[in-house]
Each structure stands twice: as structure tokens, then as C-alpha cells.
Amino acid sequence: MIEIERKFLVKNETFKNEVFKKTTIKQGFLNSNKKRTVRVRLTDEQGFITVKGISSKDGLSRFEWEKEISKNEAEALFNLCEKGMIEKTRYLIKVENHTFEVDEFYGENEGLIIAEIELNHATELFAKPIWLGEEVTGNIKYYNSQLSKHPFKTW
Amino acid sequence: MIEIERKFLVKNETFKNEVFKKTTIKQGFLNSNKKRTVRVRLTDEQGFITVKGISSKDGLSRFEWEKEISKNEAEALFNLCEKGMIEKTRYLIKVENHTFEVDEFYGENEGLIIAEIELNHATELFAKPIWLGEEVTGNIKYYNSQLSKHPFKTW
Secondary structure (H helix, E strand, O other), X not given: OEEEEEEEEEOOHHHHHHEEXXXXXXXXXXXXXXXXXXXXXXXXXXXXXXXXXXXXXXOOEEEEEEEEEOHHHHHHHHOOOOOOOEEEEEEEEEEOOEEEEEEEEXXXXXXXXXXXXXXXXXXXXXXXXXXXXXXXXXXXXXXXHHHOOOOHHHO | OEEEEEEEEEOOHXXXXXXXXXXXXXXXXXXXXXXXXXEEEEEOOOEEEEEEEEEOOOOOEEEEEEEEEOHHXXXXXXXOOOOOOEEEEEEEEXXXXXXXXXXXXXXXXXXXXXXXXXXXXXXXXXXXXXXXXXEOOOOHXXXXXXHOOOOHXXX
16 A cells, blocks of 8 residues: 655654553564665564555655564564664654654664654645654655664764 | 475476476565565465575575465565566476475576475485486575576576
8 A cells, every 4th residue: 555654853752741552663674775675573562574665756655565473473584684673662642633653763763753644645734743843754864774774873 | 484495407397297286476576685585476376475584504494484465465566576577387296205396487587497395304315306407406596586687598
């Protein structure tokens, strides 16, 4: 399917007062090429393998295919991933009729907090909470596949 | 899991008299790096996504993880694959207590026929049918991931 997403920096940690769900995420890449990424993810409860295509020119939409796998399978596939695993906490926050996913990164990406919102179409309106900062949709350096190779602390 | 396989060229087409199963296979690669390949496969009946690791030094064993996916999912993922799809017919042939998989390639790899046998351990004995030719176990140019980039007809 095609996903439409917008991505923003986060100004401060006040979003943490509004969280309704929280999970830790560890992920690595079997391919971090911009044309096709293959990601292995482990959350508190599940594993996933996810394939994403190249982004549209406006950076908004991207083919995404995902399959749930066991946590053990995810751990086994981590051994094959490229160097540079990503570790983060994901917070879910409901703002009116949308849900923001806010990722707080650790390790080599400590200090980076990114919010994403999934939309039904490219021009859909949504409420912007006060903690939402600069938009970085389509900026490749904020892709997780790039953060694994060129982490925030090295910028 | 770790797979132990030996791979051989095939001398002639007499193997076709002994086939008990036959399927067409189309496959592409989301990553054809030797350290980790990610393959998408479509057979007559099923789709698969398969991740393989680097081969052992003797070329015999390799980590392999595979998940069945729908035929539609495989078709969708083909759009993201690297250039150089592989098309082949796979014949299954029972020789005493082992099964050979014989792949007859088409397109840019026409003329190439390869037989593989899966073993339980590296030194396991097996009967060699008369059509079995030179062993090419561990020879990287016969990997499907390499045949997709450097096909047989260009050798």
C-alpha cells in the first residue's frame, strides 16, 4: 500500500503528558538503499519485516509493505543487518482525530525527537499541538535508514 | 536456520525423465549484497520473502530465513526489486533418499542448468546420478543473486 506521512521535529518534552501508548523499538536494515529499504523491527510485543519504496517527489508518500514475524525471527535477522542499529521509544499521542507517533532516539541519535502523522490524502488538515516544531517531511537525513548510517550526533 | 547445500552443473537433460514435481519460479532481489540477500519469489502456487546470510568459508552452509507471502504481495514487491529478474523452471528429482532441485534458467541465463542437494551435515554421502556434472558449491557467480546482475549469457 501507499502511505502518506508528514514528519516534524519536536520542540520540547511536553508531549509526554499526553501519551496513551508507549513501546520500545529496536530496528536494523537489511538494505538502506533509498530506492528500497528492508527493515527488521522488534517492539515490546512483536517483530516485523518491512519493505519501503522510493518516496514521491514531494516526500509525502511511499510504498510500504509489512509482515509480522516472531520476536525470535527478528532477533535472528538482526545478526544480518547493516551496522548501525536504531533504538528509540515510540509514544502515541491522540490530537483531535489524528494520532501522532513521536520517536525519542537513543544511542548515536540521542537528542533527536521526531513526530510523524499519517494522513489519508496529501492535503488533509490536522491540528498542530504546541510541541510540534519544524517540518522535515521528505528530508532524507531524518529517514531511519539514514540515521543508522549517519546518526544525529555526527551531524 | 542454517542450510547445508551442494551445487552442481548438469550435463544433459536426461534428468527430465525422473521428475516428480515441476514449478515455474520468478524471483528478484531487494538486496543482492553477498553479506545479506533479500529475495522475493513467486512460484505457481505461492510467494516467499527470503533472507540469506553470508556463506561459510567452505561455501556449504548459509543462514536462511523464509516467510510465505501471497502471490499479490510478491508481485507488488517485484516493482521494488533491483534490475535483473530471474526466471527458471524447477524440477524435483528423487535419487535414493535425497531430493535434487534442478533449475533450468531462461532469459539472460538461458543455457544454464544447476542442481542442488540439501544435506543434513557437511560430509553426508549421497548418490550421484549420471546427469550430475562439475561441482560449483561456493562459486559465487552461480548464486542467483549474482546471476541477476551478471547473467550466464554475458560470461
